[in-house]
Amino acid sequence: MKFKMAPNSLFAILLRSPWWISLAVALAFVAVAHALLPADYRLLGAMGSLPFFVIAAVALVRQLRAPSARQSEATLQAVGRMNWAEFGDTLARGFERQGHAVERLPAGAAADLRLRRDGRTTLVAARRWKAARHGEEALAALHASARREDAGGCVYVTLGELSANARSLAARQSIELMQAPELARLLHGVALPPHA
Incomplete structure (x- = not known):
């Protein structure tokens, strides 16, 4: 353990x-x-x-x-210009650099990526990363999916704000929130698409 x-x-x-x-x-x-x-x-x-x-x-x-403030800002601006296919691939490469085996999940699922490392499974929801505001529904669906799969953890990726209820749910259910600072650190050194 x-x-x-x-x-x-x-x-x-x-x-x-x-x-x-x-x-x-x-x-x-x-x-x-x-x-x-x-x-x-x-x-x-x-x-x-x-x-x-x-x-x-x-x-x-x-x-x-850690990336400098300027590097973080450049990365986050590039991420904001990406489409889902580009962002999903970039995110997968960031997790792979951390030693995770990454599996893309089908569209429509509550999670977008399944990470495996050291016998532990983590589900990642990231498709709505550019949405300005997030409620608790997507986090609740991610948590339910993680429980069904008996995953050890779940991560919700967003550049936007979370409602108070969403933050409360994340804290209660131990859902890791990956927002701008954490995302910039994850993607530091990852090759970004040329036009992003």
């Missing part, structure tokens, strides 16, 4: 924050250990900062690999 970090845990929040925040927490931990513990225990107390140093290093690597 693969470990998944709780999205609102301290380490998950630090991973999403600038890397230097984790480094500052680690250094503060060392300083407090040095100031408050007897000399014989300072090293042992300071070792408690190791997870924060690791989080700082992981966050730094992730942030160095």
